[in-house]
Amino acid sequence: MIGLDTNILIRFFLQDDPSQNEKVTKLFARLPEIGPGYINCITLMEFAWFLRRKTKLSRSQIMEGISDLLEAEDILLEDELLVEEVLGIMVSSQVEFADTFIALRNRKAGCNLTMTFDEKAAKRIPGMELLT
Template sequence: MIGLDTNILLRFLLKDDAAQTDKVTALFENLSDTAPGYISCITLMECTWFLRHRIKLKREQIVEAISDLLDSADLILEDERVIEEALGIMVRTNAEFADVFIALRNRDAGCVTTKTFDAQAAKTIPGMELL
């Protein structure tokens, strides 16, 4: 298994730097179900934040990008079940991936609630409460 950093994942998704994209493409072509790439929760969170706030992708594009990663037989995403649940909530609400993912991970860690100053998140995400 090979860990993938955020900048590798971003080059794979954006293909915005020819030289780096060529290297990432070669790396991804050598991944397999017996030697997969690994995307940690931290990497995924950083990547989705960057795509949403720096690149200004729409929520629907974020859902599609993460879904494509989940569908790859050559990639393992940490906490895939929670990621899939977060995507489902995103589709049904106007919540952001990071907010939903944080609330779900906290729930799974045994938290009874996740306190936030984000009124929209508290209103739409199960387990989030406004402080």
């Protein structure tokens, strides 16, 4: 198993740096023999956040990218069932991946609530509550 850092995922997804794209493409092609490629929760959160905030990709584009990672044979995501649950919630509401993932991970850890100053998240995500 080989851990994949956020910058590797971003290069592979965006294909925006020719010299790094070639290296990343070769790495992904080798995963059947050396892999699988492992993506931990922190990396996945950073990936989603970067794509949404820095490149201004839409929620649907980010959902598609994460879905592609889930479906890839040579990629293993930490807590795949939780990632699938987050995507399911995103389909039916206007929530962001990172906020939803945080709330659901906290619930899984035994938290009754996740306190936030994010009004939108508190209104839209079950288990999030606005700190007033």
